[in-house]
Amino acid sequence: MSRKTRGFPLSLFKISARAAFGLALTLLPSSASLSSAPCQAAAGRQPDLKPRLDPSPAAQQVAPQAPRPLANRVVLLDAGHGGTDPGTMWGNYKEKNITLAVVLSLKAKLIALGARVETTRDTDTTVALQDRLDKSNQTCPDVFVSVHVNAVKSSAINGIETYWYDQRDQALADLSLSTVATNLKETPKWSHQRTLKVLHDNNVPATLVEVGYLTNARTRKLLVTKSYQDRIASALADTLLAYFKNPNSERGCPLVA
Numbered sequence: 001m002s003r004k005t006r007g008f009p010l011s012l013f014k015i016s017a018r019a020a021f022g023l024a025l026t027l028l029p030s031s032a033s034l035s036s037a038p039c040q041a042a043a044g045r046q047p048d049l050k051p052r053l054d055p056s057p058a059a060q061q062v063a064p065q066a067p068r069p070l071a072n073r074v075v076l077l078d079a080g081h082g083g084t085d086p087g088t089m090w091g092n093y094k095e096k097n098i099t100l101a102v103v104l105s106l107k108a109k110l111i112a113l114g115a116r117v118e119t120t121r122d123t124d125t126t127v128a129l130q131d132r133l134d135k136s137n138q139t140c141p142d143v144f145v146s147v148h149v150n151a152v153k154s155s156a157i158n159g160i161e162t163y164w165y166d167q168r169d170q171a172l173a174d175l176s177l178s179t180v181a182t183n184l185k186e187t188p189k190w191s192h193q194r195t196l197k198v199l200h201d202n203n204v205p206a207t208l209v210e211v212g213y214l215t216n217a218r219t220r221k222l223l224v225t226k227s228y229q230d231r232i233a234s235a236l237a238d239t240l241l242a243y244f245k246n247p248n249s250e251r252g253c254p255l256v257a
């Protein structure tokens with residue numbers, strides 16, 4: 001599909017669709033309506049209700065494709081834990097499964113928006129922290145986003161937290177906190193600097209997002225459902241849309257002098 005075709009104005013398409021509908025109506029007998037057509041057929045008359053194809057060039061245009069605001073963006077998604085490392089657990093609920101479900105949902109959403117998406121894992125496999133970091137530094141995506149689920153002794157605590165290490169990462173972490181908390185109607189607890197393996201020495205803007213507490217009963221009920229996992233993914237997709245929309249946002253590995 002050429003750029004020209006992709007950019008075919010939506011307004012023209014709407015006009016064409018309206019014109020086609022109008023044409024269909026003009027083909028009806030003057031006394032006919034769409035709802036009365038079956039009665040006419042039953043009476044033995046066979047009115048031609050099929051709209052004829054409009055041979056004009058405008059009518060032959062295909063429907064415009066969905067916009068691709070993340071075209072040319074590369075995102076590396078990191079589903080926390082996996083394989084022999086379940087992360088935090090509550091009964092049969094395991095952090096590694098929730099993070100993977102969110103990442104796979106987010107991956108699909110970002111691809112639909114035009115991004116190229118890499119993952120540190122897309123199955124239930126064990127991946128060392130160093131390998132996750134190495135993948136980021138070897139492939140130099142625009143950004144690195146790690147997804148985790150929180151746990152704490154007090155079951156009363158809930159909310160969203162994000163982490164960053166390098167000053168260069170803070171804008172991404174701050175935006176992740178505000179967007180995810182707002183979209184999920186959760187408390188934005190903090191965006192803190194912290195020495196975490198996948199953030200420390202990561203050459204690209206990187207953040208780790210704690211999307212909720214498995215130890216909080218209300219949040220736990222949500223976290224284990226597909227619909228809420230998709231909502232988290234949508235919130236993270238919104239984060240990246242806003243991040244990349246800002247021309248001042250940092251991206252990729254620093255240029256080597």
Ligand SMILES: [Zn+2]
Pocket residue numbers: 080081087088095148149
């Ligand atoms: Zn974790």
